[in-house]
Amino acid sequence: MSISKEVKRITVHTLRQMKEAGEKISMLTAYDYSMARILDEAGIEVLLVGDSASNVVAGHETTLPITLDQMIFLAESVIRGTQKALVVVDLPFGTYQGNSKKALSSAIRIMKESGAHAVKIEGGIEIKDSIKRILSAGVPVLGHLGLTPQSIYKFGTYTVRAKEEEEAERLKKDALLLEELGCFGIVLEKIPTTLAAEVTRSISIPTIGIGAGDKVDGQVLVTHDMLGITKDFKPRFLRRYRDLYKDIFDAAQEYKKDVKNFDFPNQSEQYK
Structure with a gap:
């Protein structure tokens, strides 16, 4: 009788061990069962059910319109397609800003209804209370600093963030704060390579970069962009592996x- 080999799930602890060992972390977005199954079997450590689904799945101009119910539906589908990857789900716009009780409720719904393993949330000190409340319930949180797409109307552009000293200092303080609060990692989006390297050295939790250079602990791309399914999005940081x-x-x-x-x-x- 053959004994099936148990598949070991990637955890937030695994990611910390990878950083300590100097092993880079691979992360891609997934929004459905079929793609999640392929990426999981390919060995991608982290799958992000990103609110970027608002763009590449639903065709919206920004990430803002996607709802919590829609994110839960996508996350359920991804979970069913994975055996090993850590599945992280974006908290969509309007589900955590300015209301920590709503943030907790949103995070709990995602975890209970989809079976996901963690949530991602954009921002620093301004969402401190929401992060604390979510973490108090035992829900792992991945932070997100730099270019935060949910704040696009505040920034007015998708250009590189934190090039000026004041914003760079604020980002460094926010990164330390997120670590102190208990986030298991931080996505750094579209910031100078030198700043990303400094942040990565200053904290013990992993940093995952997108347009943040090669000195971070891992990389993330939107799968539709990486595979060349989208054709009009052409930032410098994007490498298309297929057309x-x-x-x-x-x-x-x-x-x-x-x-x-x-x-x-x-x-x-x-x-x-």
Whole structure:
């Protein structure tokens, strides 16, 4: 009788050990069962059910419109597709800012209804109370500093953040605060490489970069961007590993041609 080998789930403790060992952390977004299963089997350590689904799945201009119910639905689907990856879910805009009780309620709904392993929340000292309350319930929290897309109308642009000394100092203080509060890691988005390196050295929890250079503890990209499914988004930090937009487009055209020419289905593709 063969004994099946138990699959060991990545945990927040695993990520801390990876940082201590100097092993880089890989993180990608996932919004559905099929993609989550592929990424999980590929060995990606962290899957982020990102509010970027608002852009790449729903077609909105910003991340703001996506709702808590929609995030829970996506997270449920991702969880069903994973056996090993740590699944982190974004708390969407309006579910935690300025109301720590609402923040806790939102986080608990995500954890209970989706089965996810942690939540991600954007901001520093201004959301201190929300982070404390969520952590008090035993829910792991991943922080997010630098360019915070939910604040796009405040910034007015998606340009690099914290280039000026004042904002850089504030970001460094926020990073230390997030560690002190108990966050298990911090996403650093679109900030200068030197600043990201300084922050990474100053804290014991992992930093995950997106447009933050190579001195952080790990990297994250939006899977649709990395695979070339999206074609108009072309920031400097994005490396496209495939051009699936062209592959899917070509496949769809070939399928249409075969249908029009009575070539699909052929005799071997029919039942008798």
